Amino acid sequence: MEDERFRTALEHADDGIVAGRAMDGDVEAFAVLVRRYTPMMRAYTQRMLNASADVDDIVQESFVTAWQRFGELEDPAKVKSWLMRIVSRKAVDRIRAIRPAVDIDSIDRPAPLHASPTAVVEARAGVAALGAALRELPDAQRECWVLREIGGYSYEEISEELDIPVSTARGLLARARKYMIVRMEEWR
Incomplete structure (x- = not known):
C-alpha cells in the first residue's frame, strides 16, 4: 500500500x-x-x-x-x-x-477503425503532402520547424540545439513556416 x-x-x-x-x-x-x-x-x-x-x-x-x-x-x-x-x-x-x-509515401499504415475510407485517404494525402513539403525545405529550416512544431522547443532552445543565434533561428523558422503555409494551403 x-x-x-x-x-x-x-x-x-x-x-x-x-x-x-x-x-x-x-x-x-x-x-x-x-x-x-x-x-x-x-x-x-x-x-x-x-x-x-x-x-x-x-x-x-x-x-x-x-x-x-x-x-x-x-x-x-x-x-x-x-x-x-x-x-x-x-x-x-x-x-x-x-x-x-526513407520515403514516407511508401509506408502503408492501417486505417483507424472509426475512420471512413474517404477520411483515411484524405488524411494520408495530407500526411504525404506534409512529408513532401518538409523534404523540400532546406535542412536548417526543416530542423528549426521540427524542433519548434513537433518538439515544442522555444527559440532559445532551438538556438542552443543548433548552435545558431536566436535571431537566425527565428528567421529560419519564419521562412519555414511561410513555405509550409503556402505549400499546405490546399489542406487547410
Whole structure:
C-alpha cells in the first residue's frame, strides 16, 4: 500500500523532483521519465527521420545516454529539453549516417477503425503532402520547424540545439513556416 502511494506520488510529481531522484539513481523515477517523455520523443524522431524504422532504437539509445549522463544535467527541472536535445542529436546523427531518407509515401499504415475510407485517404494525402513539403525545405529550416512544431522547443532552445543565434533561428523558422503555409494551403 505504501509502495503504491509512493509510485502514484512520483507519477504526478513535477519534472524537477522526478529528475532529481533519477539523478540520485532512483530507477523508478527514471521509469516515470521514460513513460512521460517517450511519446513526445517518438513523435519528434518519427518526423525527423521521415517515419524510419529506427525511431524506437533512437529513443531507447537516448534514454540509455540520459541514464549514463545524468550528472551533466545542471537543472533537473529542465529535464524535458535536455532529453529532447539528446534525442535530437541522435536523430540528426542517424540522418547523416543513412542519407538518403526513407520515403514516407511508401509506408502503408492501417486505417483507424472509426475512420471512413474517404477520411483515411484524405488524411494520408495530407500526411504525404506534409512529408513532401518538409523534404523540400532546406535542412536548417526543416530542423528549426521540427524542433519548434513537433518538439515544442522555444527559440532559445532551438538556438542552443543548433548552435545558431536566436535571431537566425527565428528567421529560419519564419521562412519555414511561410513555405509550409503556402505549400499546405490546399489542406487547410
